[in-house]
Amino acid sequence: MNKSAIIKIGVLVIVALFLSIWGIGYLKGKDFFSTTNSYYVVYKNINGLGASSAIMINGYKIGQVTDILFYQDTSEYLVAELMIEGKYNIRKGAVAQIYSMDLMGTKAIKIVNGKDALFYQDGDTIPGSIEGDLMARVNMEMLPLKKKTESLLSSIDSVMLILRLVFNENTQENLRETFASIKNTIENLESSTYALDTMLAKKKGVLAKIFANIESITANLKDNNKEISTIIKNFSSISDSLAKADIAATLNKTDSALLQFNEILSAINEGDGSINQLLHNDTLYRNIENATYHLNRLLRDMHENPKRYVNFSLFDFGRTIYVKDEDDDIKTKEKEKGKGKNKN
Secondary structure, three states: OOHHHHHHHHHHHHHHHHHHHHHHHHHOOOOOOOOEEEEEEEEOOOOOOOOOOEEEEOOEEEEEEEEEEEHHHOOOOEEEEEEEEOOOOOEOOOEEEEEEOOOOOOEEEEEEOOOOOOEOOOOOEEOEEEOOOHHHHHHHHHHHHHHHHHHHHHHHHHHHHHHHHHOOHHHHHHHHHHHHHHHHHHHHHHHHHHHHHHHHHHOHHHHHHHHHHHHHHHHHHHHOHHHHHHHHHHHHHHHHHHHHOOHHHHHHHHHHHHHHHHHHHHHHHHOOOHHHHHHHOHHHHHHHHHHHHHHHHHHHHHHHOHHHOOOOOOOOOOOOOOOOOHHHHHHHHHHHHHHHHHHO
């Protein structure tokens, strides 16, 4: 084998070795053709973080974890070496926070940038923290809902227990009877409405006349609105007149007149005058009645026998005219009969 062939083989081996090393580094996230900065973060628990884990900032990958070592040969703390592309500067005050990228729990580091104007330099140590994983956050957010659900289930159990105690066989039977009664009521209501509809259908003409009469009445009221207004005004004026009238004075006068009348009646009842005697003495009443009776008889006799009382004879002057009473005649006859009996 000549020297040229050996040289070619050597060059190919070197190139292949370089490509292999570069490819492996590229697959690990290392780029030999770009500048990178290394930073260190101390964690007490890396929570499953491993080498080649991604480093993210605002959801964009800017580097990866290159190595994880124990801090100063102790097992209490771990140091993660971060390799970040040189074009991305980390402000001081930033925090390298471990978090879960997905539901599978894939761990990564996200850089929570600070607000300082200065930047970390290559080889500096960045403060670290651990964010709860996605499942933990979901569990934390679901915890209140879980408690409410448990409380609701407990309440539902209590309600179901109460329902079982209340809705026993007797209650169920009562409910069945109640629903049966409701059904019968609805059926009766349906039959009543049907009967009402039938009656209204039969009395449709009568109802039409009634509504026509009502319409006529309302029309008359509308046509006579002015007259009705006048009547209302007259009533209003009458009521105003009554309100303005001195009714109290009139009532006082009436009371005074009644009082005087009562005094007159009292004087009649308590006095000794003719009216009192007429009211309370029977003798005066009987005398007046007897005089009235005889006066009536005299007037009747004068009407029936005027010749007894009027005589134009020139020779009858001084003649006494006497009017006999029927009672006197009766008494005379009775005396004569008595004398005749005595003679016998």
